[in-house]
Each structure stands twice: as structure tokens, then as C-alpha cells.
Amino acid sequence: MAPNPRVMKAFRAMKAIGLNEDKVKPVLKKLLKLYDKNWELIEEENYRVLADAIFDEDDSKVSEEKENGNQGEDFADEAEVHDEPERPLKRLRPRSQEEQASQSTVVGTSLRKPLLDDEGKLGANSLQQPPDMMKLQSGPISPQNHPRDKGKQQASPIHFGAQGISNSYTDRTLPYDSDSPHVRHAYKGKEPLLPQVAPREKRPVVERSPHAVRFKDSTVDPDGALIPTQKVLDSHALLKPKDEPYTDDLPPDDVPRYETPIAVIRPDSIRKEDISVRRILTGKPDDQEPPASHFAAEEDRGGSVPTSSSSPRATSELAAVREGSPANLEIASSSLGEESLMNVQPSVGALKSSGAYSALDVGGIGKLNGSIDTHCFSEAAALQLPRQIKSVGEDTHFSTSGSAESNGGQELRDPESCSLVVVPQHQLMFEEQRSHHHFNDITKGEENVEISWLNEINHERPPSFIYIPQNLVFQNANLTFTLSQINAEDCCHSCIVDCLSSTSVCVCVHETGNEFAYTSKGLIREDFLEECISMTRDPQRQCLSYCKACPLEISKNDECLEPCKGHLKRKYIKECWSKCACHKRCGNRVVQQGIRCKLQVYFTPEGKGWGLRTIEKLPKGTFVCEYVGEILTTKELHERNVQRTRGINNERYTYPVLLDAYWCLKGALKEEEALCLDATFYGNVARFINHRCLDANLIEIPVKMETPDHHYYHSAFFTAREVNALEELTWDYGFDFDDDDHPVEMFRCLCGSKFCRNMKRPNRSKSSLR
Numbered sequence: 001m002a003p004n005p006r007v008m009k010a011f012r013a014m015k016a017i018g019l020n021e022d023k024v025k026p027v028l029k030k031l032l033k034l035y036d037k038n039w040e041l042i043e044e045e046n047y048r049v050l051a052d053a054i055f056d057e058d059d060s061k062v063s064e065e066k067e068n069g070n071q072g073e074d075f076a077d078e079a080e081v082h083d084e085p086e087r088p089l090k091r092l093r094p095r096s097q098e099e100q101a102s103q104s105t106v107v108g109t110s111l112r113k114p115l116l117d118d119e120g121k122l123g124a125n126s127l128q129q130p131p132d133m134m135k136l137q138s139g140p141i142s143p144q145n146h147p148r149d150k151g152k153q154q155a156s157p158i159h160f161g162a163q164g165i166s167n168s169y170t171d172r173t174l175p176y177d178s179d180s181p182h183v184r185h186a187y188k189g190k191e192p193l194l195p196q197v198a199p200r201e202k203r204p205v206v207e208r209s210p211h212a213v214r215f216k217d218s219t220v221d222p223d224g225a226l227i228p229t230q231k232v233l234d235s236h237a238l239l240k241p242k243d244e245p246y247t248d249d250l251p252p253d254d255v256p257r258y259e260t261p262i263a264v265i266r267p268d269s270i271r272k273e274d275i276s277v278r279r280i281l282t283g284k285p286d287d288q289e290p291p292a293s294h295f296a297a298e299e300d301r302g303g304s305v306p307t308s309s310s311s312p313r314a315t316s317e318l319a320a321v322r323e324g325s326p327a328n329l330e331i332a333s334s335s336l337g338e339e340s341l342m343n344v345q346p347s348v349g350a351l352k353s354s355g356a357y358s359a360l361d362v363g364g365i366g367k368l369n370g371s372i373d374t375h376c377f378s379e380a381a382a383l384q385l386p387r388q389i390k391s392v393g394e395d396t397h398f399s400t401s402g403s404a405e406s407n408g409g410q411e412l413r414d415p416e417s418c419s420l421v422v423v424p425q426h427q428l429m430f431e432e433q434r435s436h437h438h439f440n441d442i443t444k445g446e447e448n449v450e451i452s453w454l455n456e457i458n459h460e461r462p463p464s465f466i467y468i469p470q471n472l473v474f475q476n477a478n479l480t481f482t483l484s485q486i487n488a489e490d491c492c493h494s495c496i497v498d499c500l501s502s503t504s505v506c507v508c509v510h511e512t513g514n515e516f517a518y519t520s521k522g523l524i525r526e527d528f529l530e531e532c533i534s535m536t537r538d539p540q541r542q543c544l545s546y547c548k549a550c551p552l553e554i555s556k557n558d559e560c561l562e563p564c565k566g567h568l569k570r571k572y573i574k575e576c577w578s579k580c581a582c583h584k585r586c587g588n589r590v591v592q593q594g595i596r597c598k599l600q601v602y603f604t605p606e607g608k609g610w611g612l613r614t615i616e617k618l619p620k621g622t623f624v625c626e627y628v629g630e631i632l633t634t635k636e637l638h639e640r641n642v643q644r645t646r647g648i649n650n651e652r653y654t655y656p657v658l659l660d661a662y663w664c665l666k667g668a669l670k671e672e673e674a675l676c677l678d679a680t681f682y683g684n685v686a687r688f689i690n691h692r693c694l695d696a697n698l699i700e701i702p703v704k705m706e707t708p709d710h711h712y713y714h715s716a717f718f719t720a721r722e723v724n725a726l727e728e729l730t731w732d733y734g735f736d737f738d739d740d741d742h743p744v745e746m747f748r749c750l751c752g753s754k755f756c757r758n759m760k761r762p763n764r765s766k767s768s769l770r
């Protein structure tokens, strides 16, 4: 006779909580008798009464259990079960009573280890639990977190407490009924977090417990969270007597370690009030996300998200990314600081098809083979990635009722629906470490310092560009940095270490009036700086020179060559370089040392887009950064501008810097010598410096280094005054806003300076016009 499916189901439910058939059979028989074969009563609440009865029996009548355990009996025929009424093993009580009972009735019960099923798999919820959690379970269950209080309870993995546990079934275990939406879990001593959401402890079980079993095949936990499960290769490693207590001891060396990753993907049903959601933002304007500062503040409060550096996880992780659908990668962290992170390793393919790929490309992050470490969100905070995890809960049909049997993790395994990237533990650890601190570094590690970016205003992310720390020739620029080109008289030979403190006269200062531009503290000398500032700002002191045939005008290829509009003559700095005898750290080498101050790219609240600010106070004369970009000839620049106006390559452009300080010194420049820098596609952090009319806090000063040719030099920014921490760094682009002939479209100036030259700006007050 075919086995009764209800019996089989009861067995399965009990097996999931570590009760084998031998134990279940006799009790089930009794219950059937007792309830007059009313299966509904037995099946109710995931066989609660059955489990309770077994535990009661277990606790009080060990010997009786043997007697009742008629293992040979066939449950297929329920009619064979005695009709004789018996004392109920456990009465179904009203909830209030049950709660009381569970609070008061604490009996010692040994730990039960989840058993393997027939296939050698662990039960769907057979997650081990670390000792700290076990302890928590030994306390009384409170009405607030009573598992039956739907909407308040938090789910838990199937497990048993480490010490004495309540005799209440709900207190000690939770049968996982794949068909039942009523999954109940007890989590004593914890505030309930979410309805239908796996508890914090559940996800990172493997992470927290080095010897925990790792799972491979995906299944869905009762809360809809995805829990990959693993077929255990060596089941002996896990086959232990059911009642054997858990141990914290590491498994012996001969026990195979299961390195297969575990990951849990949460549906978006997570209540935001219950958790701190660290979300990788979408580009969607309607997606309201907490600002990055919120996250940072949360961490400052000893928040729940540890950094990877402080708590590297003990396992690899796995994540599902739904191809082709925008998604939301989330990190959830509870206020309890329990479960904290989700490491997401979306496939590059999936990212490419979404907005994530371009997001990752910012600062070259995408080069990290698509690995996203969401740890870094304490720093990164607002990096935008597609909504992927959200769709896991909604679109990929992961059952929130947790039907492992019905889903069986199929969605995860289905290449059509999800793209899984399984990252071996060692690799993840490496990538984590590698990417954690660099994830939000817009320089992608190219500078001495990391430069984070932050958008507290909206969901825009920094524009895509390739970060280069030094200028690169685009194509036709005539630049040769040969040593032979550098004359001996342009280099210092008698300086030993630091030219600034050298007793001999450094020849490198010949060009700059026999005075170094720098102080021993690495700042620009006050008088040098003031001279530069006044030559730039003071119209009386401005010295313009005019080319006979201006390269800028020639590059326009107009039929009628326009006269030169004039080029500002400027002071410049000459730094020592490779052919000099001094030390690399010589005081006359500042710009070539690269960025030293703490900077941040941030989204300006005034509507100027992204901007650059300092996050530390900067003294006057501090070198901030160089303007780095592609070195173009003016002709190449003109061609780019034409393309932009025609809508080709018309992304938001930066304003190229003309390297024109010496144009008039050499007579007519050859086409390939008239140079400029364009940071639109390749550039450094200077591309984010916004314009401010006249009283900008940065001044740009030409710096000569490796080439004696005047047509090429470095363009370096120094602070024109002391700049406070968090102040935006600005630079006067030198625009004439009324020049309709400007090669690139002029923006409406929002600099806020009382000297603003943009007469058409909307908020210009009459007083400022006077």
C-alpha cells in the first residue's frame, strides 16, 4: 500500500527539525488516535502539536518512547491505529497560555544536531548556530517576540538552543513547512526585526561560525531569503548523534571543510524601519535613499556594519543578479548589529546590462572584475547600482513563504533568470580587501591619497571618465621628454639633497628670478603667490601678449582669421627634475610629488553639479592638484568642440585649459605645439573644480618640470588663501560670460561671488551689479 502522503509529510516536517521517524511514528499514532484522525489538528501550525508531543515524550518518558516506538508499523494504514483514547501528550492551548508556559517552563534539553536527509543533505533550515545565539535562545520568550506574533517575530534557522530551552515547541524549534506560509521562529532575547525575514543570525551563520556547515544548492528559507545549500560530500562529518551538543571546537583536520559559499539574498520586503538599509542607489530619481552621511553617522555610532578590514568574513559568498533587470543591491543591517553585510558579486554581464557597469567604471572601479564590496558603503555611501536584489523578492518569484520544495532554488540555478557568481572564499577575501578601501576612491588608486566621492543631494553619480594622474598625449601633440633635450644649465648639479637648504645656488631658480617658489614647508612663498594672484586678478596688473597668428584662431579654420584675443603672461614655477642632482624629496619638487591633501568630490547643493572640496583645513599656498588631461593640439581641441556642438560626444564637458602662457614668446607656434589639456575623457580630480568669478580660493600657476619647452608645462592649483575644511575648492576659469564667440557653451554661473561676471545669472542682485 502506498504510504499516506500526510504521514510522509509529517515525517519530513519532523525530520527538518531533527526528529527521525522512529521518534515520530509512535507519537503520531497516539495523536491520530487522540484527534480521531483529524489531520488538520496535527498539521496545524506546522505540526506544532506533534513536535510538542514528541518533545514531551522525549523529556519525560524516555523508556516509554522505546515501548511506543513500534518501528515496524506501517503508517500507511491509519485505520490500524488504536481507537482507544489516550491522555493528550500536549494540549493545544490558547496563545496567552502558551506564552506563559513558554516563559515559565524551561527544562533542560540537550542540543539536537540537524540530521542529514536521505540524500545526505541537511534539512532546509538545518543551519548551525554560533554559541552566542544559542545562549540567547535559552532565555524566556517574551510576548513581544513570541514567534506567533506575526509581523513582529523574526525568523530563525532551525536549531536548538545550547542550554536548557523551553518546553514549548515554538521556543525550541521551528519546523519548516514548505507549504505553509506560517513559519514561526523563536528568537528569545532579541528584538524582532522583520516579518517574514530571516533573522540576522541566519544569514551569516557560516560567516560567524568557522566550522559551520556550508551550503551549496540554493534553497529558499521560510522568509524568502535565498540560502544556497550544499550537498555534503562527506556526510560522516556531519553525522552525529542527534542529542549531541554543539561544540565550538573546530572540526578536526580530517574533517573536510566546505568552502562552498553561502549567501542570502533578501527580498525587498524588508521593513526599512526595522533595519538600516545600506543601499546601493539607483539612478532613478524617485528612489529616495538616505544620504551617505547617514551611513557614516551610523557607523560612527558604533553602527552595525563592520568594515571588511575589521571583520573579514570567514567564507565566500554568492549572490544572484537578475540579468537584464534593474536591481537593487542592498546591505541590510539591524540595529542590533547582528547581521550586517551582504557581499554582492554581480556578474560583469549583468552589470553591463544595467547601469552598474558604468557606475563601476567611475574611477576604474569596474576593472575589479565586477566585484562590488558593499562594505565600503560607510565610505562610498551613495554609489549607484541597479536595483537587483529588490527584483529578487518581487520579480524572480522567490517565495516569501519559503517553499523550498516548490522553488528548490530553481530561480537561482536558472541561467535565464539569474546570474550567479560564486566566488571562492580565498578570492573573495582578497577582492574584499582589495576593493574595500578603493571602492570609493575616484582616483582608483592612482594618487598618493584616496579621494572619495559623495552625493547627498540626489542619485547622480560622478560622470564616467578614466582617471589619469599625469597628462597623456592624445595624438598629435609634439612632446618629447628626452634627457638630451634638457640642457645641463637647466639642471642643478651641485645640490646634494634639498635645493632649498643648499648652500650653493641652485640653477633651477635662475628662470624664476633666483628665488624658489616654495617654502621649506612646501607652500608657495607668500610674495610669489601674491604676485601670481594679482597678475591674474588685477586687470591693471594683467599683462596680455598677442600672437601674430594665434594658434587658437588658426585652429578654427575660418576663412577669415580673427586677431588674437590675447594671452595672459604669467609667473611660473620651475621644479627640479630627473636630471637634477638633488633628492627626489627636494623642497623644489612639490607638484611632481602629486596630491597630498585630503580631498573629496561631492555633489554641490547650488546646482553646479559635482565639485571638489577639501576635507581638511589648507593653509594659503598649499599645492592641491594639477589639472591633468589629454594633451591636445588646439586643432584637435577645435575638432572635439565641433563634435560636441553637433551632438557627437556631447556629454557634459570640462573646460579645456589652454597651455598658452608662453605662446607669444616663441613667435609663431607650429600646429602641433599649440597645446591644451582636455580632462573630459581622461583626467584627474581637477576636472571637478568649479568656476568662481574672481575670488576663487585656488590659483592656477604654470609649472615647468621635465621639458624646457615653453609650449608645454604643468598647470597646478594652489590655495590662494587659507581654506577651511569642507570648503569647496574653486578656480576662476577666466571666462568672459558675455563672449558669444566662446567655443564651448557657457554655463549660467552660480558661483555666488559678489564679483560674479555672469550678468545674466538669475539671482544676480541689483546691488551686486553696481
Ligand SMILES: C[S@@+](CC[C@H](N)C(=O)[O-])C[C@H]1O[C@@H](n2cnc3c(N)ncnc32)[C@H](O)[C@@H]1O
Residues within 6 Å of the ligand: 463, 607, 608, 609, 610, 611, 652, 653, 654, 655, 687, 688, 689, 690, 691, 692, 747, 748, 749, 750, 751, 752
Ligand atoms: C570643469 S566642470 C566642473 C565639474 C562639474 N561641475 C561636474 O559636475 O562635472 C565645468 C562644469 O561645471 C559646471 N560649473 C562649474 N562652475 C560653475 C558655476 N560657477 N556655476 C554653474 N555651473 C558651474 C558647469 O556645468 C561647467 O560646464
